Each structure stands twice: as C-alpha cells, then as structure tokens.
Amino acid sequence: MSASSLQLEMHPLRESLYEEMHSRPFQVIPSPARITHLSVMCSEQQKAQQFIHLQQLCEMLGGAVPKEDLPCFQQQFGQLQVRWEKHMEFVSYTFIWLGGDHGDPFAESGISHLPDGWLEGICGEVVAAFHMSVENVCDSAEPTIPEVKTYFDTMRLVGSQPSQGAAQVWTSYRLHDDGYGRFLIYNREMSDSQLGRLIQRLLEIESYRLMTLMGLPMARSIGPQLQLMDQQLAELTQILSVEEYDDEKCRDERELLGRLIHLASRVEAYRARSTFRFNATNAYQDLVMQRLADLREDEVSGHLTLHEFITRRMIPAVRTCKATAERLEDLSRRIDRVSDMLRTQVELSIQGQNQELLSSMDRRSRIQLMMQHTVEGLSVAAISYYTIGLVKIFIGVLYDQGLHINKSLSLGISMPLVIVTVALLTRRIHSKFSKLAADSVDSKDK
Incomplete structure (x- = not known):
C-alpha cells in the first residue's frame, strides 16, 4: 500500500506547522542595491490598518493586491521589492531598489521611488529606520577607510568582515540628518542568496537591538522609585522590630498595615508595567546574540566589530533590566513577609483584647x-x-x-x-x- 493511500486522521494544525517553516523566507538580493528598513511598533488594530495601507501601495504600484493578512508578504514591482512582516510587537517594512545610478551609496534609498505621501500614512511609532547600501566590489577595488568615513559624515565607524571575509560591513550606529541610520556593505564574493541572508541578519540585528534597549528607560525610571520604596519598607520593618513603646511612639497596627498595602500596590503596579517589557528584552537579546554569531565576523584592523560594539552596551542594559526585575521580585517577597508578620501581630493583639474582654x-x-x-x-x-x-x-x-x-x-x-x-x-x-x-x-x- 502506498503512503498516499493511507487514510489517517490529520491534526488540524499540520499544514500550518509545515508552512510556518517557510513563512519568512530569505530574500535573494543582487548587488548593487539600495535598501530601506523600518520597524514600527503598533497595536493589533494598527496592524490591521497597516495591512490595508499595504494593499493601497500594491494598487498604486500596479501589482497584485494581497487578499489574506499573512505574517510575511513580499512582492516585486519592477525594480522595487517590498517586504512586509508582522511580529509580536511591531511590523517591519523592507524596500529594496535595484535600478538607477549607484555612484553615491546614499544618494537614493529604498524609499526614493515610493508613491508620494504613502510612507507618511503608516500608523504606529517608528523604532528602527535605516538605509542600507550594497555595493559590488567583486571586480573592482574597495574604497579606502577615509573615503568610507565621508559617507557617514566623518562619524566614528564600526565595521567587520562577515562570512569569513566574503563581505565588508560599515556603520556608525548613529542617526544622520535625515533621521535614518546607515549601513554600507561591500560584496566581495557572495552570491545573491548569500547576500540576501547576510542582509536579513543585519536587518534583524539592528531591529532587535533597538527593541532590546526599549526596556532600559523603564528600568532607569523605576530604579529611584525602588530605592524609595526599599527605604519605606525598611522603616516599617524597624517599627515592627521595636519591642517597647511609650505613649508618644505607640504604633497603630491598622495604620502600618494600610501603609504596607499601599506600598505593595505600588510594587505590583510597577511589576505589571515592566514584566512584559523586561521579558521581551531578554528574548530580543537572545535573538541578537544568535544573529551576531551567525555573521562569523573577522576584524577590520583598528575598528570594533559589530559584535564587540553591540555587546559592549547592550549586555549592561539587559543586566540593568534584569537587576531591576529581580529587585521588584525581591521587594514584593519582603513586603509579603512583613505583611505576614504584621497580620500575625494584629491577630495576637486582637486575641489579647478578646481575652481581656472575656x-x-x-x-x-x-x-x-x-x-x-x-x-x-x-x-x-x-x-x-x-x-x-x-x-x-x-x-x-x-x-x-x-x-x-x-x-x-x-x-x-x-x-x-x-x-x-x-x-x-x-x-x-x-x-x-x-x-x-x-x-x-x-x-x-x-
């Protein structure tokens, strides 16, 4: 009996699980090319609005309009490639322009040939926005480092040679006058498929890097409040530890319990605000570190590699978020213990009053x-x-x-x-x- 004739009950998710492995394929990108990438944070409602906006772009460019809202959509419109991806917190747009004059790496970009006014209609908050210029130097000499520096407004460069020297990548990890970041890639001996995988990793590294750092401002804002709440809890604990009181210092257990409940509610409010953000920070960091390892970088003499530059600042930021989350958990546990002690003391006091009453x-x-x-x-x-x-x-x-x-x-x-x-x-x-x-x-x- 052949395998095709087997009558077995199939799981309803079987086909979708197969398709999940192919839902975000690597792109095939020739060189030279001009690429612009945007990562936009948005709600589920805004994601639906962005899909409608994407359909409008396809109509404007005269291509096939997608009917189904898929996790990943990509289509070729002449010399322009458009890729749209949905993630848990954000939506990403990648525009690749393959035609035109490629003399100046950043004279034109992937969004230069979009319909007027369409880009401004994207709803949400832009987190990552950068241009990427891909140059083919397989049969020509590479520009010197001083010449490369002029393309980045003489900013300090970060560069490496990924894939064991098959390409060279330069960036400054700073925003330029147009509000975009810049990446410059020199393709030495990569095929179009290899180049597409390299570019996809670089796009993800930059997007996930910024999403990782989203938790740092929150951690910095919570830190002083944690210090203040820690002091307040220490004061309450000190009051509970005093054995004898005179009339002027006699404590009111109900007042102490009210202060403790207020303190606990503040801690829980901070935990509710920060738990998802800090967990996302850890998840994004893992993705960034994996993508950096996949680059297999070689050092360019005198310059930090992408891995060295990113980990130098990202890891302390992640540790700050982790330490803040741990402090919140520790403070919550300590408040629970003090609450238990205070409740026990209140119960003993009530029992004593009841005994006197009896x-x-x-x-x-x-x-x-x-x-x-x-x-x-x-x-x-x-x-x-x-x-x-x-x-x-x-x-x-x-x-x-x-x-x-x-x-x-x-x-x-x-x-x-x-x-x-x-x-x-x-x-x-x-x-x-x-x-x-x-x-x-x-x-x-x-």
Whole structure:
C-alpha cells in the first residue's frame, strides 16, 4: 500500500506547522542595491490598518493586491521589492531598489521611488529606520577607510568582515540628518542568496537591538522609585522590630498595615508595567546574540566589530533590566513577609483584647450573680411579707365567720411555713433555669 493511500486522521494544525517553516523566507538580493528598513511598533488594530495601507501601495504600484493578512508578504514591482512582516510587537517594512545610478551609496534609498505621501500614512511609532547600501566590489577595488568615513559624515565607524571575509560591513550606529541610520556593505564574493541572508541578519540585528534597549528607560525610571520604596519598607520593618513603646511612639497596627498595602500596590503596579517589557528584552537579546554569531565576523584592523560594539552596551542594559526585575521580585517577597508578620501581630493583639474582654465579662458575671443572690434573698423576704399579709387577712375572715381561732398564734405558726415555702420555690426555679442554661451551652459546644 502506498503512503498516499493511507487514510489517517490529520491534526488540524499540520499544514500550518509545515508552512510556518517557510513563512519568512530569505530574500535573494543582487548587488548593487539600495535598501530601506523600518520597524514600527503598533497595536493589533494598527496592524490591521497597516495591512490595508499595504494593499493601497500594491494598487498604486500596479501589482497584485494581497487578499489574506499573512505574517510575511513580499512582492516585486519592477525594480522595487517590498517586504512586509508582522511580529509580536511591531511590523517591519523592507524596500529594496535595484535600478538607477549607484555612484553615491546614499544618494537614493529604498524609499526614493515610493508613491508620494504613502510612507507618511503608516500608523504606529517608528523604532528602527535605516538605509542600507550594497555595493559590488567583486571586480573592482574597495574604497579606502577615509573615503568610507565621508559617507557617514566623518562619524566614528564600526565595521567587520562577515562570512569569513566574503563581505565588508560599515556603520556608525548613529542617526544622520535625515533621521535614518546607515549601513554600507561591500560584496566581495557572495552570491545573491548569500547576500540576501547576510542582509536579513543585519536587518534583524539592528531591529532587535533597538527593541532590546526599549526596556532600559523603564528600568532607569523605576530604579529611584525602588530605592524609595526599599527605604519605606525598611522603616516599617524597624517599627515592627521595636519591642517597647511609650505613649508618644505607640504604633497603630491598622495604620502600618494600610501603609504596607499601599506600598505593595505600588510594587505590583510597577511589576505589571515592566514584566512584559523586561521579558521581551531578554528574548530580543537572545535573538541578537544568535544573529551576531551567525555573521562569523573577522576584524577590520583598528575598528570594533559589530559584535564587540553591540555587546559592549547592550549586555549592561539587559543586566540593568534584569537587576531591576529581580529587585521588584525581591521587594514584593519582603513586603509579603512583613505583611505576614504584621497580620500575625494584629491577630495576637486582637486575641489579647478578646481575652481581656472575656475576663471583664467574667468579672461582671460574678458580680451579677452575687447581686442576683442578694436580690433573691430580698425577694424571698418581700414575697413572704406579702404572703403573710394575705394569710393574716384569710385568718381574719375565718374568725369573722365564727371560727374560734387564736389569730396571733395562727399567724405566728404560718410565718415560718410561708418563709420556708417561698425560699424552696425560689431555689427550685433558680435551679431549673440554671439547668436550662447549662444544657444550651452544651448543645452549642457539640
């Protein structure tokens, strides 16, 4: 049975996974060429608007208009090549012009032949913008270093010989009067495919380098605030560590807890703002270092290579971002520990207050019990008094009806009987209610 006749259930992502490996192909770029590259930070809504703007460019240039919003689009319009790529945070445009006079490396650029007004309609914020001039020196002599320096407005040059000397790359890593950076590439013996891979790596290095450094301003702005919050946390910890207080320095745990919650909320706000940016910084750095390793540079005598120049400033910037992120995490953990201690102390304080309240209630209960016993004694006397009064009236009625009894003797005999009877009834009622209260307490405990 042939492989094509196998009836197997395919994963719904199988084809897209295959296509992902071919979604961003290397370009084939002949030399000479003029290239302009833009990296524009934008939201998802702006990315959709940029795709519509790209469709308008294709219509203006008379080419096929893309219907589907793909991660990467590239098309040839005569001597102009256009490449559009979507990334997580930004969109990149690469314009390659292959025609015209190539005498002055930067007399014209990849955007020189775009329709008027189209470039200004791109929405978003430009992070990377630079021109790249590719010259063919396979059959001619290369310009001298002083001559190359004139193309960069006599700025200090950074250069190397990538691919083991198959080409030479020059740049200043500075912005020129037109607001763009500049790269000058001399092709010595590279094929068009090799040159396309080299240029793609250089474009990615410059874009990712700038995206890596995006986290540095945030780290610098957060640093002083972290120092201030660290001092505030140290003060709160010092207050908690003091064992004895006088009346003037007595602390309010609720006030301390409120200050600590405010401090924790500020730290979490900074973490929410910076976590993605710092993680992106680490990811972009890894990409830059990988692309630099792929260049396989040889040194040009007296000049820093691209790898040396970039790592000299980029690695400290990345470490600053990493240190700031670690300080935020450490401060958050310390605030959690202090919060736990303060909550424990508040709970102990509440337990102490509850214990005092229970003791006070117990004392009041004993006093009330003593008062109750006193009232019970008085109530026995009062009830007995009124009862004896009723007995006296009853004896008088019997006497008036003709019953010959000694009223004084009868009243004297009834007095102790009434008092004993009232006392026994009062005690029995008290015992009954005490038993009901005890049964109620036992049922609650169960």
